[in-house]
Amino acid sequence: MLGALSVAGLPAWLQLLCFLAAGGAGGLLRHLLSRGGLILPSKKRVGDETLLRLGFVASMLIGAGAGAAVDQNLATAFGYGIAGPYTLEKLGQLVLNGGKK
Secondary structure: OHHHHOOOOOOHHHHHHHHHHHHHHHHHHHHHHHHOOOOOOEEEEEOOEEEEEOOHHHHHHHHHHHHHHOOOOHHHHHHHHHHHHHHHHHHHHHHHOOOOO
């Protein structure tokens, strides 16, 4: 079954596209499970600046990047797509809290 998830015989650009898609799907699933729905992109004024919040798109982009970093298996790319946004969230929380858990 897992052998069917290998994209080894495809051209390199198509393999990359498959890994990006699998990672993005993992990021989307992680966002849906952790947030209970989709948080849409939005803009927010903070003083004189405008802050752009990407919502679920950020989770998909991070997942796609993590999925593209792995090779030869779509299931692994999907798994990294789920784990990538979570890992970056936790690292960001550590940085913002001064290294405290």
